[in-house]
Amino acid sequence: MIKHLQELLEKAVSDLQRKKIFPKEIKPQINFERTRSKEHGDFSTNLALTLAKPLSKPPREIAQQLIDVIIESSHVEKVEIAGPGFLNFFLTQNCRRQVIKQVLKQGSSFGDNNFGNNKKITVEFVSANPTGPLHVGHGRGAAYGASLANVLAKCGYQVQKEYYVNDNGRQMDILAVSVWLRYIELCGVPVVFPDNGYQGGYIVDIARIVRKKYGDKFLYKSQDIYEGVPVDEKDGGDKEAHIDGLIVNAKNLLDKKGYDKIFQIALKNILSGIKTDLEGFNVEYESWFSEKQLHDSDTIDRALDKLKENNYLYEKEGAVWFMATHFGDDLDRVVERENGQKTYFASDIAYLMNKFERGFEGALYVFGADHHGYIARLKAAAKGMGINPDNIEIVLTQFANLVSKGKKVQMGTRSGNFISLSQLVKDVGVDAARFFYVMRSHDQHMDFDIDLAKSQTNDNPVYYIQYAHARICSIFNKLEQQAMQHNKEIGLASLHMLNTEQEQTLLRTISSYPEILTAAARTRAPHLVANYLREIAQNFHSYYNAHQVGIEDENLRNARLSLCKATRIIIANGLQLLGASAPKTMFSEDK
């Protein structure tokens, strides 16, 4: 429709140019946007305002000149000048109602578009280290990433959701040692648990599994375990040095085989827990990508070679550095440490390269706001390898403060003091949890009020939307029982009877759904869908209270049923995009 209106105006402009009223050099960009209030019609353009300067004429005068030559269209009822010089276009009633026909015909694919041009991209999100269960802090990235991926898929992107598993490196060693020490404890030997170890109870659970499977096989004497280990922080030492010492001893005492066993049990256990938690959160990935795989294959070496070929690597103080500053980063970055180990950043570079080697044309990363420092270095790495940095996109999600009883909840993975994502889902339900996280703009700090989310009352906006959906289902049920089921033909033939204010409003909202979807994809903002759903639900509730659908008049009844059905389809679609269900009834069985 917007395209049609643009053509109308383009013709008007060239007509005026032919008549020499407008100079022929101008080539204005014609923008249309949906109006906010219906007094302003359906679509408006600011063309006259933007032309005011180049033509040095008052905008309203230009607007009048345009109106005078705009040719008639079967879709346009009238065009008005308003405010400082907007041109407001009013569509015909018939045109406005056509959208119902479209929605009923297209069903769940209504609103699909090709904004993304079929671009093949990865959307990577969460990617939390497999060193412990996901907590509520991960929830926002999970909800946002999954919803965004869904929206992008509707808008013509070929999306692959990936979780990058950091199954390599020091944090994993710390995990393995933490498990091992808890295991030693279970064997009856007291240990002083390191300050920098993972404190959570889940570590003990894993240790129990190890013990069950291997008995006392990995048990060593306390003095061997602590042999030569620097003192811990609580004893006035350095907690990093302390745990590194423990790692060395663990690897020596257990040898590679034993150490790997503990390591693998810990990794598998935690990773499968993460998968389960995410599934319970309605988040599914197409790919779980292992960092270790990058090490085991030659990917990291090849990536570094590429940088080397391009002369962006150099050696200094025994380490290998990437010239990130050459591409706008603040500092050069180490890719290989003095001790020969590749840094985490080296894996990141390799992973990035790998994404494009696998044929993806774009890589979208969802990071927590604390990772914003990665933007510059990742883009630098891309440039260094000859990858167009415009195809690397990093979206930050701001932190969600957890609030309980009006107080901020402090959390830390290492301390084990956190509320797990699965606990949250258990308390508030997936629907509310998913919706709550994504109803706010991702670049906005937000407070996640646990008590509010837990309260299964009307405070939860998701219920409001689901209720609208359930109400529609209920109407159809009721009428079917009375043998007045929806007759689609009669309904579509009677659309002209939809004349009430509430029906007009609902129609307006329905027809803007495709634009909302595109906007959500373009600005990477799934919360637009959440806001939209609230609006359409509100429109419906309002309608529901004002007018009866199940009425005697067969024509009007079926027209209204068509409108209801279109509304229901859109609500169901939107909820699905956000990972929430669209229930047929709000009467839950367990209550």
Add this chain to the structure above:
RNA sequence: GCGCCCGUAGCUCAACUGGAUAGAGCAUCGCCCUUCUAAGGCGAGGGUUGCAGGUUCGAGUCCUGCCGGGCGUGCCA
């Protein structure tokens, strides 16, 4: 110190590419269930968009400075 993000109603947040009278929910105060689910609807009050400048037909939105909050600034992951 430097860099990134944010600041909108009492509270939590919207505002599409710079557009028209800055909108919702909660909370407060009225009203509406013999009518398809009241987890609902209708209405009222509530604002110098942190402050000060600038850009222009037009600024919550863009630019500069300040104030306040968050995060980052490792041969950590």
